Amino acid sequence: MSDLFSALLLGILEGLTEFLPISSTGHLLIAQHWLGARSDFFNIVIQAGAILAITLVFRQRLWSLATGLHDRANRDYVLKLGTAFLVTAVVGLPVRLAGWELPETVTPIAWALIIGGIWMILVEMRAARLPDRDEVTWKVAVLVGLAQVVAGVFPGTSRSAAAIFIAMLFGLSRRAAATEFVFLVGIPTMFAASGYAFLELAKDGKLASENWTDVGVAFVAAVITGFVVVKWLLGYIKAHRFTAFAYYRIALGAALLLFLPAGN
Structure with missing residues (x-):
């Protein structure tokens, strides 16, 4: 398989999984065991492609927030989006500077998929007993x-799953409200992560060694696929729970542990 075709497949996979609560990074790392390993920069930038897709989907909502800051409700919502982003940056940047790297085996990913799936089921059960709430609190x-x-x-773990279900557990019992807030927070988060990865690459003098054609193809594929998936998911959650995704996570994690017991 050519590197360009594998990059295309990884871009499609990223777009399919970034917004579903099944872990895009986990799926990319698993897929790269067969399609060939890629740089952290590649993985982060194609995630930014998926985030661009969600920017397009929510373009009207973003415009209404940007032009409606005179309204107190809009202003508070934007400030809470900014707070969530700043918390991620302030806590996450030291982790990155400490030398954190993605795992080279699938075993920790498999366990994260299983534990996350069980947790999603429990949170859905808890949220079903709570009154409908759609106001984002500072907490x-x-x-x-x-x-x-x-x-x-x-x-x-899945960024979207962790954030959506934390929101549902501690205040936003309505899945649609929690999903929208988390998706909007993801826009500055992933764009900032991609920018930081680019600066690191430039600082280390590795820009010339990166395969920009592969990155570009995967980025475009992630944008197109992500746009379709987000439009579908926003309609799906109006009438369905996330339980099906939880069972998928558990089944995939168990299969990985069963067929790759050594964590290959």
């Missing part, structure tokens, strides 16, 4: 920021 904003850091440190 939810801070916890969403922390959840994004946890998901970044433990691939397989």
Whole structure:
């Protein structure tokens, strides 16, 4: 398989999994055991491609927030988005500077998938007993920021799953409200992560060694696929729970442990 075709497949996979609560990073790392390993820069930048897709989906919502800051509700919402992003940056940057790297085996990813799936089922059961609430509190904003850091440190956790279910557990019992807030927080989070990765690459003098054609193809594929997936998911969650994704996580994690017991 050519490197360009494998980059295309990875871009499609990223777009499919970034917004579903099944861990895009985990799926990329698993896929790269067969399609060939890629740099952290490649993985982060194609995630930014998926985030560009969500920017396009929510373009009207973003415009209404940007032009409606005179309204107190809009202003508070934007401030809470900023708080969640700052928490992620303040806590996550030291982790990155400490030399954290993605795992080279799938075993920790498999366990994160299983544990996360069980946790999702429990949270859904808890949220079903709570009254409908769609107001983002400051506590939810801070916890969403922390959840994004946890998901970044433990691939397989899923940034969207960790943040959405933390929001549902501590205040936003409505899945649609929690999903929208988490998706909007992801826009500055992933763009900042991509920018930081680019600066690191430039600082180390590795820009010339990166395969920009592969990165570009994967980026475009992630944008297109991510746009389609987000539009579908926003409709799906209006009438369904996330339980099906939880069972998928558990099944995939168990299969990885069963067929790759040594963590290959």
